[in-house]
Amino acid sequence: MDRSRIRNFCIIAHIDHGKSTLADRFLEITDTVPRQKMAEQYLDRMELERERGITIKAQAVRMQYRAGDGVEYRLNLIDTPGHVDFSYEVSRSLAACEGAILLVDASQGVEAQTVGNAYLAVESGLEIIPVVNKIDLPASDAEGTAMEIADLLGIDPAEVLMVSAKTGEGTEKLLDAVVERVPAPSGEAWMPLRALVFDSTYDSYRGVVAFVRVVEGTVSRGMKIGFMATGVSASVDEVGFFSPDMISCPGLEAGEVGYIITGIKDVTRIRVGDTVTGREAPAAEPLPGYRDPKPMVFAGIYPVDSDAFTDLNDALEKLKLNDAALSFVRENSKALGFGFRCGFLGLLHMEIVQERLEREYGLDLVVTSPNVVYEVEDREGRITHVRNPSDMPDMGTIKEIREPYVRATILVPPDYMGGILELVKERRGIYQDMAYLSGRRVELRCRLPLAEMVIDFYDQLKSRSRGYASLDYEHMGFLPGNLVRLDILINGEPVDAFSVIVERSRAHDYGKRITQRLRELIPRQLFDVPVQAVVGGRVVARETIKARRKDVLAKCYGGDVTRKKKLLQKQKEGKKRMKMVGKVEIPQEAFISALRSGGEDKGK
Amino acid sequence: MRLYIHWPFCRSRCSYCDFNSRVATQSLMAAYGETLVKEMKTWASLIRLGGQGLRSIYIGGGTPSCMSGEEVAALIDAASLAFGLDADAEVTVEINPATWEAGDFRHAVSGGVNRLSIGVQSLDDGALRRLSRTHDALEARRAVASALTSGARTVNADLMYALPAGSEDAFLSGLEEMSGMGVHHLSVYALTLESGTPLQRLVEQGTVVLPREEEAARQYLSAVEMLESKGFEHYEISNFCKPGHCCRHNLAYWRREEYLGVGAGAHSLLGGVRFRNQRSVLLYLRLLKAGELPVCGAEAVAEEEAREEMIMLGMRTARGVPERTIGGTREELRDLENCGLLTISGGRVRLTARGMLVSNAVMADILYRRG
Ligand SMILES: Nc1nc2c(ncn2[C@@H]2O[C@H](COP(=O)(O)OP(=O)(O)O)[C@@H](O)[C@H]2O)c(=O)[nH]1
Ligand code: SF4
Ligand SMILES: [Mg+2]
Numbered sequence: 001m002d003r004s005r006i007r008n009f010c011i012i013a014h015i016d017h018g019k020s021t022l023a024d025r026f027l028e029i030t031d032t033v034p035r036q037k038m039a040e041q042y043l044d045r046m047e048l049e050r051e052r053g054i055t056i057k058a059q060a061v062r063m064q065y066r067a068g069d070g071v072e073y074r075l076n077l078i079d080t081p082g083h084v085d086f087s088y089e090v091s092r093s094l095a096a097c098e099g100a101i102l103l104v105d106a107s108q109g110v111e112a113q114t115v116g117n118a119y120l121a122v123e124s125g126l127e128i129i130p131v132v133n134k135i136d137l138p139a140s141d142a143e144g145t146a147m148e149i150a151d152l153l154g155i156d157p158a159e160v161l162m163v164s165a166k167t168g169e170g171t172e173k174l175l176d177a178v179v180e181r182v183p184a185p186s187g188e189a190w191m192p193l194r195a196l197v198f199d200s201t202y203d204s205y206r207g208v209v210a211f212v213r214v215v216e217g218t219v220s221r222g223m224k225i226g227f228m229a230t231g232v233s234a235s236v237d238e239v240g241f242f243s244p245d246m247i248s249c250p251g252l253e254a255g256e257v258g259y260i261i262t263g264i265k266d267v268t269r270i271r272v273g274d275t276v277t278g279r280e281a282p283a284a285e286p287l288p289g290y291r292d293p294k295p296m297v298f299a300g301i302y303p304v305d306s307d308a309f310t311d312l313n314d315a316l317e318k319l320k321l322n323d324a325a326l327s328f329v330r331e332n333s334k335a336l337g338f339g340f341r342c343g344f345l346g347l348l349h350m351e352i353v354q355e356r357l358e359r360e361y362g363l364d365l366v367v368t369s370p371n372v373v374y375e376v377e378d379r380e381g382r383i384t385h386v387r388n389p390s391d392m393p394d395m396g397t398i399k400e401i402r403e404p405y406v407r408a409t410i411l412v413p414p415d416y417m418g419g420i421l422e423l424v425k426e427r428r429g430i431y432q433d434m435a436y437l438s439g440r441r442v443e444l445r446c447r448l449p450l451a452e453m454v455i456d457f458y459d460q461l462k463s464r465s466r467g468y469a470s471l472d473y474e475h476m477g478f479l480p481g482n483l484v485r486l487d488i489l490i491n492g493e494p495v496d497a498f499s500v501i502v503e504r505s506r507a508h509d510y511g512k513r514i515t516q517r518l519r520e521l522i523p524r525q526l527f528d529v530p531v532q533a534v535v536g537g538r539v540v541a542r543e544t545i546k547a548r549r550k551d552v553l554a555k556c557y558g559g560d561v562t563r564k565k566k567l568l569q570k571q572k573e574g575k576k577r578m579k580m581v582g583k584v585e586i587p588q589e590a591f592i593s594a595l596r597s598g599g600e601d602k603g604k
Numbered sequence: 605m606r607l608y609i610h611w612p613f614c615r616s617r618c619s620y621c622d623f624n625s626r627v628a629t630q631s632l633m634a635a636y637g638e639t640l641v642k643e644m645k646t647w648a649s650l651i652r653l654g655g656q657g658l659r660s661i662y663i664g665g666g667t668p669s670c671m672s673g674e675e676v677a678a679l680i681d682a683a684s685l686a687f688g689l690d691a692d693a694e695v696t697v698e699i700n701p702a703t704w705e706a707g708d709f710r711h712a713v714s715g716g717v718n719r720l721s722i723g724v725q726s727l728d729d730g731a732l733r734r735l736s737r738t739h740d741a742l743e744a745r746r747a748v749a750s751a752l753t754s755g756a757r758t759v760n761a762d763l764m765y766a767l768p769a770g771s772e773d774a775f776l777s778g779l780e781e782m783s784g785m786g787v788h789h790l791s792v793y794a795l796t797l798e799s800g801t802p803l804q805r806l807v808e809q810g811t812v813v814l815p816r817e818e819e820a821a822r823q824y825l826s827a828v829e830m831l832e833s834k835g836f837e838h839y840e841i842s843n844f845c846k847p848g849h850c851c852r853h854n855l856a857y858w859r860r861e862e863y864l865g866v867g868a869g870a871h872s873l874l875g876g877v878r879f880r881n882q883r884s885v886l887l888y889l890r891l892l893k894a895g896e897l898p899v900c901g902a903e904a905v906a907e908e909e910a911r912e913e914m915i916m917l918g919m920r921t922a923r924g925v926p927e928r929t930i931g932g933t934r935e936e937l938r939d940l941e942n943c944g945l946l947t948i949s950g951g952r953v954r955l956t957a958r959g960m961l962v963s964n965a966v967m968a969d970i971l972y973r974r975g
Contacts, residue, residue: 526965527943547943549821551964553794553841557623558608558664559857560871560880564916571968583939 001074003255004184008213009129010078010093012118013103014111014470018133022103022165023061023077029172030063030075033244059199060096060211060257062243067179075178076241076257078198078213080117087474088291088345089199090117091124092273095289096198096213096257099127099182101174102149103165106132106140109440110148112411116472118152127182128153129161131174136164144440151438185215185255192283193217193225195252195260195276200267202322206238207265212276213257215287220251224279225262228286232269233279234262267324293325295343296404296475297350297454298387300331300368300497301357302339304592308363309338315361316340319353326353331388335497335579335591336366341388344370347454366592368497372451375402375478390496392485395536401501402478404450407432409472411441416465420444423460427452428481428503448473449481451501486540488514489532490522493582497595507533511541514594521590524548529584605653605874606660606856607683609640610867611668612885615702619736619806622798624869624883625666633670636868636885639892641682643866646897648686651864651874657688660853662696669699673708677715684716694719694852696760701747702739709754719851720751721760721791727778731767734812735795735803745785752786758849760789765827766820767795768803768812775823776830783834788849792827793842794820821961828957839922841960858917860910868898877904916967924954936973940966 013019027033063075080093100121130149135142146160163170195212223236240248241258252258275286303312327343344350374386377400432445461469488498511533518531533541578585613628696719724744751759761782765775806812836844865872869883879902882888891898918925945959
């Protein structure tokens with residue numbers, strides 16, 4: 001097809017602002033999916049995503065559209081993930097487009113993540129088409145929302161289009177605007193192949209399905225290709241596109257969007273952001289912007305039933321097949337037995353993985369409270385990265401501990417500003433500046449330690465603004481912090497699963513909470529058991545589990561020893577499920593409840 | 605051999621009780637008494653005692669003093685006729701304070717009873733009411749006095765601690781009074797909350813509040829201290845006696861000696877096999893009427909289990925258990941010794957008073973501790 005008739009675009013929208021609904025209208029207008037066949041929200045495929053309203057994996061759909069000018073165009077709609085955990089994926093999806101619809105719910109106004117992604121799109125040189133959605137809603141403020149968008153982009157409010165994705169009003173005009181305003185792709189079909197992998201998914205029969213945007217050259221069936229970042233070679237088994245189902249075709253040319261299948265089964269070999277080139281005439285340079293997936297948040301994941309360890313292992317292997325960003329290494333915890341230290345892009349990513357493990361694989365899990373990765377410089381100037389607090393070297397050998405920070409943007413109505421500033425301060429945030437967005441919203445910028453965000457920052461943000469505040473952030477590297485490793489000792493024995501890295505001034509509070517919790521949860525022993533929180537050999541909090549003083553001593557009557565024997569038998573069974581920490585017997589459940597509830601109130 | 609005779613009837617039920625007992629008509633009790641005799645005769649035709657008679661008889665309940673003193677004497681006669689009775693056999697009967705007159709005591713003693721065990725439970729009328737006992741403190745004192753003058757060799761009083769709204773003082777003064785009256789033996793039990801009892805419901809509702817673990821432990825330890833200072837030997841977790849007055853029948857249980865239990869729900873250990881009778885009185889009567897023994901749940905005790913029993917039962921007593929029976933490493937026992945829960949001396953392991961309070965846990969630790 002003539003390149004000048006191709007338009008590649010995406011929709012940037014906050015969750016629930018109507019992206020999927022609008023995409024459905026486009027599929028209808030272009031007859032890609034006949035109206036009667038339209039299952040609601042066709043593009044959202046995964047069940048989990050449907051329930052949570054989150055788009056985890058982007059896809060691309062090809063549509064044929066006869067525009068107002070009577071000419072037939074080929075439109076490729078590329079779906080983008082909506083959450084900051086996946087901002088790298090968002091950036092790759094944007095890189096596959098020439099234009100973006102910026103969709104904002106008229107009843108909600110602009111959200112921080114939308115701002116973030118809009119700027120990302122502007123920076124990537126995309127043509128932005130600002131749109132206000134849900135104008136059919138009586139409670140909507142289309143005018144005000146248009147003003148906000150105009151402020152954000154520095155344009156005239158009159159340039160903002162008005163649609164209702166639900167009723168379809170304005171959507172055809174919007175498609176015409178896409179055709180008119182989004183530039184056709186550049187790049188020539190005869191050049192050496194450079195195609196951007198902007199997403200991938202895994203199919204158990206065919207292996208990895210890579211979504212590509214051909215930037216230059218042509219990729220065709222049977223071709224020998226290479227992935228420039230990973231150095232993996234393969235030959236193309238199948239090329240095609242979605243419309244909306246998988247349709248194979250002989251090849252894709254510069255400017256086109258589709259998928260390739262190579263028979264590669266391992267997702268880690270085909271990475272989002274990598275460049276596909278030809279083996280015969282390879283390109284000199286890869287496309288810019290590739291990054292290794294870098295997990296920022298870590299947590300231990302353990303099976304509640306230690307027999308399920310192999311099942312957990314298998315399940316993680318399988319998840320990894322279509323989640324290249326997930327990392328895991330085996331670890332052994334005194335309290336929890338065998339499990340894995342897993343790395344995630346962020347908190348949402350972690351929740352999704354946990355939920356999938358539990359739901360799709362039926363596993364019962366204990367997840368330790370999440371921690372970030374720390375950069376540790378020792379006295380000799382050597383730098384290591386610590387992913388598990390219990391691996392933190394002895395404080396005496398350390399020169400400096402650095403922790404990851406994020407640049408955060410918070411949008412909040414002026415009324416809640418005070419509470420949010422307080423929260424930022426509580427979380428060791430460094431205030432940067434603020435700006436008013438059309439008088440309705442303040443845009444607050446600050447730096448925050450990622451560690452403070454992974455606990456319940458987002459929930460707090462919402463609860464202190466009655467749900468109005470929104471958040472966006474990007475990683476900004478490591479900064480030194482006054483951090484210490486806090487260990488929990490039960491009867492003098494450290495229990496690894498409870499070790500944390502905390503800011504020095506908070507060590508006492510945190511230690512107190514955890515030791516109290518454990519005192520409540522650990523059953524009395526035959527001797528007093530001290531539970532201590534220790535920082536660098538110094539006890540910062542201490543509780544004592546008093547020794548058991550009296551058992552139930554039922555009368556042993558008329559030679560009836562059966563009761564006593566039954567009781568003893570029960571204790572024997574019980575002992576099997578006990579974990580030994582030194583001489584202290586602790587039921588696994590006690591650890592689990594301490595860990596499960598440990599994170600909840602950490603921030604308060 | 606030793607014989608236990610169970611009498612599963614009471615005048616009314618106490619609020620905490622989950623013993624094998626019920627309220628019944630006179631005619632049912634009469635039929636039961638006759639059946640007991642028949643059961644003993646049947647056993648006598650099956651086992652040979654090797655020329656020796658019974659070394660002890662224990663008539664427990666329920667409330668065996670629902671029978672008159674003469675009826676008890678007749679029951680002892682029947683047992684003696686069936687199995688023979690050693691000249692110095694210990695013969696115990698349990699008595700509820702609200703049941704017997706002085707004449708009953710006299711008849712029982714002349715019929716062979718030499719040990720009387722009175723269910724005093726408490727000398728605090730409020731506490732007795734809360735337990736829905738059928739007697740008050742005055743009746744309890746009177747029963748003890750009658751027992752002491754009846755000519756029986758040993759008189760025991762049962763007293764409970766850890767009672768709802770019961771103070772340590774009230775409990776100790778009860779013990780003191782019993783000791784002052786001259787009882788030779790005291791059984792001191794903690795009130796235990798059994799599921800399905802009226803008391804348990806009251807506790808659940810919050811109407812009745814039981815003392816906390818610490819308080820209960822304190823009461824027990826104070827009792828041990830006080831009784832020892834008055835010359836009582838603390839020879840078993842719950843039992844105290846003046847020298848020469850220990851209960852040989854009960855000691856036999858702790859030493860895993862053989863015994864036969866007759867009556868509904870009675871337990872036996874014979875020839876290394878543990879078994880019991882049907883708990884239901886009607887079933888018990890029906891089976892014996894048909895000429896069958898109402899035995900069920902027979903289980904040969906395997907060697908390892910017997911060792912566990914030996915430890916579990918032996919550790920209840922002041923004599924303790926030989927260290928080699930326990931086996932394992934010495935270090936494990938040392939830990940418990942360091943906690944003040946047991947002592948090791950002369951090759952025997954014994955619980956301390958504090959250890960007795962947590963005997964279940966100590967026993968589990970000794971038997972099943974993993975490294
Ligand atoms: N009233 C109204 N509701 C809409 C409109 N567009 C989407 N919705 C509703 O808003 C909710 C979120 O829409 P969805 O397309 O799933 O949002 P997404 O999370 O951005 O994909 C759904 O309940 C839609 O039915 C609209 O124009 N008007
Ligand atoms: S007298 Fe003894 S057996 Fe009878 S009901 Fe009361 S506690 Fe139970
Ligand atoms: Mg959606």
